[in-house]
Amino acid sequence: MKKDKIHINWYPGHIAKAEKKLKEQLSLVDAVIEVLDARIPLSSGYKNIAGLLKDKPRLILFNKSDLADKTKLEAFAKKIEADSGFPVILSDAKNSKDLNRIIKKVVEMSEPRIQAIMQKGLLRRPARVMVVGMPNVGKSSIINKLTRSSKTKTGAKAGVTRQQQWVRINPQLELLDTPGIIPMKQEDQTIALKLAFVNSVSENAYSNIAVARELLEILNEKYPDVVRDYYNLKDEELSLENISQSRNWLKTGGELDLERTAIYVLRDFRDGKTGKFVLDDIEE
Numbered sequence: 001m002k003k004d005k006i007h008i009n010w011y012p013g014h015i016a017k018a019e020k021k022l023k024e025q026l027s028l029v030d031a032v033i034e035v036l037d038a039r040i041p042l043s044s045g046y047k048n049i050a051g052l053l054k055d056k057p058r059l060i061l062f063n064k065s066d067l068a069d070k071t072k073l074e075a076f077a078k079k080i081e082a083d084s085g086f087p088v089i090l091s092d093a094k095n096s097k098d099l100n101r102i103i104k105k106v107v108e109m110s111e112p113r114i115q116a117i118m119q120k121g122l123l124r125r126p127a128r129v130m131v132v133g134m135p136n137v138g139k140s141s142i143i144n145k146l147t148r149s150s151k152t153k154t155g156a157k158a159g160v161t162r163q164q165q166w167v168r169i170n171p172q173l174e175l176l177d178t179p180g181i182i183p184m185k186q187e188d189q190t191i192a193l194k195l196a197f198v199n200s201v202s203e204n205a206y207s208n209i210a211v212a213r214e215l216l217e218i219l220n221e222k223y224p225d226v227v228r229d230y231y232n233l234k235d236e237e238l239s240l241e242n243i244s245q246s247r248n249w250l251k252t253g254g255e256l257d258l259e260r261t262a263i264y265v266l267r268d269f270r271d272g273k274t275g276k277f278v279l280d281d282i283e284e
Contacts, residue, residue, distance in 0.1 A: 008193070018182070025130055026053065028128060028176065031127065032130055033129060035137045036061065036137060037062075038064050038278070039067055039068045043191045044134050046134070057112075060086055061088075062076070062077065063091050066276075068276055089101060091142070096145060099145065103169060103170065107127050110128070110129065130175070132182055133179070134182050136199050136200045143175065143177060146175055147167045194279055208263055209258050212266050216239065220238045230275065240265065244256040249261050
């Protein structure tokens, strides 16, 4: 089956605007929570994150870990901790078991900057933290999770736009309630595809059919039995055509409805219905 040629594009104007806003936000905080998608823990990271954040310490969260193959996540966590020098915590928006650990860690990481402020003769203040990451990795969900028990907004700080508000998590920690979106210009189309799989790319930038074909190819390579079982394919090849036929998704006249099938394949994967997967390779 001939596959459609894939090329996912980003728009320079959007990137420049996102970079400017993120730099403004970063100047306000002591530490950063970087959110990655646990299904693509390497591909959802920003290669130049250290250059972007400068000297800001960061806590790295593998979000949506409830949708990922946890048997593989420990190795990725160790690799990223070793490469970055910062801690990794597995997280998901539906579970609050890790909440205290996250809060304790970012307060601890912010302490050196708090101490530096106090040495200048200023009074101790709460640590100030923000959440950053690629689009749709779950930044807002993490913010909601952190603020669930404390909705008290402390208002705008000097030099902060009216839209940027701080939420008091506890007496030691304030969280910027707007997520920082890391600019997504991506020359590597393999990584761009994986970002499309998890819906981190606007659907206007790609063809559903082409991206769904690529997703099935990777799943067939890494988790063939799981995916074939989900779509009730026994001896048939794992393909959009066979899934469409199996589900009886046809257009008027009996033609296979590949667009509908592609949308469902992508949606099933993103919602965790197909199974729990990690699509990156540790060697990458």
